[in-house]
Amino acid sequence: MFRFDPDRALSLLDAYALRPGDSRLGFAVHYWGITPRHYDNPVHKHSFYEICYVLDGTGSYMDDGHWHPLGPGTLFCSRPGVLHQIRSEAGMYLLFVAFEVDERVSDPGAVRTYRSLRATDRIVLPDADTVSAALLWRSLMLMLERPPGLRESALAGTAFALLLSFRDAFRASDEDEGGDPGDVPLRKxxxxxxxxxxxxxxxxxxxxxxxxxxxxxxxxxxxxxxxxxxxxxxxxxxxxxxxxxxxxxxxxxxxxxxxxxxxxxxxxxxxxxxxxxxxxxxxxxxxxxxxxxxxxxxxxxxxxxxxxxxxxxx
Missing domain, CATH: 1.10.10.60 (Homeodomain-like)
Known part of the structure; x- marks a missing residue:
C-alpha cells in the first residue's frame, strides 16, 4: 500500500505531528495509527475524537448502538464519550488518529466551532476517497515515504490541515455547506x-x-x-x-x-x-x-x- 515501515512512519509522526496548529487553533494528538491488519476491538469510548480511514478490507462499525458497514475508502468518526466498536473478520488496512483541541492555545471562537463536531449526525462517510480529508491523509502518508530533509517541516503543516478538514468532512447534514472547507477556524x-x-x-x-x-x-x-x-x-x-x-x-x-x-x-x-x-x-x-x-x-x-x-x- 505504502512504501514505508509502519513503525518508522509512526515514529516520524510522533516526532513532528503531535502538536499541529497555528495562532488561532491548536490540536493535541494522542496517537497516530497505521494498522495493515485491523480486526476486532472491544466496545469502548474515548474522551477525545478518533477518526479512521479504511484503505482496504471490509468490516463494520458500531456507534452508539448503531452498526454501519465499512469498506475501502470509508472515513468514520468516533466522538468523545460515545461507545463504539470496530469488527472485521479478514482484517482492514486502517489509518487512524486520536486527538482533541488544545484549548490552552486556541481562540475561544475556534474552539466552539470545532466543538460542534461532537453533535454531528454524519458518522460514517462511504466512498470518501475524493473527500479533502482522505486526500490530505494520503498526502501525509506519501510524505513519510520521502527521504529526510524538508519532509519533517511539511509533516506538521499537513497534519494540521488534515485535522482541520475533519470538521468540514463530518459537518452536520443540516449545516450550510457554503463555507470554505479550509477556513480556520470556520467561524467566518x-x-x-x-x-x-x-x-x-x-x-x-x-x-x-x-x-x-x-x-x-x-x-x-x-x-x-x-x-x-x-x-x-x-x-x-x-x-x-x-x-x-x-x-x-x-x-x-x-x-x-x-x-x-x-x-x-x-x-x-x-x-x-x-x-x-x-x-x-x-x-x-x-x-x-x-x-x-x-x-x-x-x-x-x-x-x-x-x-x-x-x-x-x-
Missing part, C-alpha cells in the same frame, strides 16, 4: 450568516419573521439557524426576535406620535392586545403608560417634542 461563515440574519430581522420587524421563513431566506435549515442564535448570542431565536420587536416599539413610542395600534403594527405584533400584554411583561408597564412616563420627563411643561420616525428600515 457562521459570523457572516448571523450578521445576515440580524440585518434581515431588523429590516423586517413589521413582518411575521417565523424561524423557517428566515432560514429559507438564508438557505439553511431552521435547526441550524436556531443553534446559531443559541451558540453565538446565548438566546433562542424567538427570544431575540421578541426583544428586537420591543426595542423597536420603545423607540417608536419615545420618538414618534404614532398611535399604539400603529406601533404594534410597525413592530410586527399580530394585535394591539397581544402587543400591550407582551410590552407590559417585558418593560413593566403598558405602552400608553410607558409613553406618558417618557414624555413627562421632557421639557418643563411635561410635553416632550416628538421626533421624526427613524428611517433605518427598507
Amino acid at each position: 461563515s457562521a459570523h457572516q450568516l448571523l450578521n445576515r440574519a440580524l440585518v434581515f430581522i431588523k429590516d423586517n420587524l413589521s413582518q411575521p419573521l417565523a424561524l423557517e421563513t428566515v432560514a429559507r431566506y438564508l438557505h439553511v435549515s431552521g435547526r441550524h439557524l436556531s443553534r446559531l442564535f443559541a451558540r453565538e448570542l446565548g438566546l433562542s431565536y424567538v427570544h431575540y426576535v421578541r426583544r428586537e420587536r420591543i426595542r423597536h416599539a420603545t423607540e417608536l413610542l419615545d420618538y414618534t406620535d404614532m398611535t399604539v395600534q400603529q406601533v404594534a403594527d410597525a413592530a410586527g405584533f399580530a394585535s394591539v392586545h397581544y402587543f400591550t400584554r407582551v410590552f407590559a411583561r417585558e418593560t413593566g408597564c403598558p405602552p400608553g403608560k410607558y409613553r406618558q412616563r417618557g414624555r413627562s420627563g421632557g421639557d418643563g411643561d411635561g410635553a416632550a417634542a416628538p421626533l421624526p420616525v427613524r428611517r433605518e428600515r427598507v
Whole structure:
C-alpha cells in the first residue's frame, strides 16, 4: 500500500505531528495509527475524537448502538464519550488518529466551532476517497515515504490541515455547506450568516419573521439557524426576535406620535392586545403608560417634542 515501515512512519509522526496548529487553533494528538491488519476491538469510548480511514478490507462499525458497514475508502468518526466498536473478520488496512483541541492555545471562537463536531449526525462517510480529508491523509502518508530533509517541516503543516478538514468532512447534514472547507477556524461563515440574519430581522420587524421563513431566506435549515442564535448570542431565536420587536416599539413610542395600534403594527405584533400584554411583561408597564412616563420627563411643561420616525428600515 505504502512504501514505508509502519513503525518508522509512526515514529516520524510522533516526532513532528503531535502538536499541529497555528495562532488561532491548536490540536493535541494522542496517537497516530497505521494498522495493515485491523480486526476486532472491544466496545469502548474515548474522551477525545478518533477518526479512521479504511484503505482496504471490509468490516463494520458500531456507534452508539448503531452498526454501519465499512469498506475501502470509508472515513468514520468516533466522538468523545460515545461507545463504539470496530469488527472485521479478514482484517482492514486502517489509518487512524486520536486527538482533541488544545484549548490552552486556541481562540475561544475556534474552539466552539470545532466543538460542534461532537453533535454531528454524519458518522460514517462511504466512498470518501475524493473527500479533502482522505486526500490530505494520503498526502501525509506519501510524505513519510520521502527521504529526510524538508519532509519533517511539511509533516506538521499537513497534519494540521488534515485535522482541520475533519470538521468540514463530518459537518452536520443540516449545516450550510457554503463555507470554505479550509477556513480556520470556520467561524467566518457562521459570523457572516448571523450578521445576515440580524440585518434581515431588523429590516423586517413589521413582518411575521417565523424561524423557517428566515432560514429559507438564508438557505439553511431552521435547526441550524436556531443553534446559531443559541451558540453565538446565548438566546433562542424567538427570544431575540421578541426583544428586537420591543426595542423597536420603545423607540417608536419615545420618538414618534404614532398611535399604539400603529406601533404594534410597525413592530410586527399580530394585535394591539397581544402587543400591550407582551410590552407590559417585558418593560413593566403598558405602552400608553410607558409613553406618558417618557414624555413627562421632557421639557418643563411635561410635553416632550416628538421626533421624526427613524428611517433605518427598507
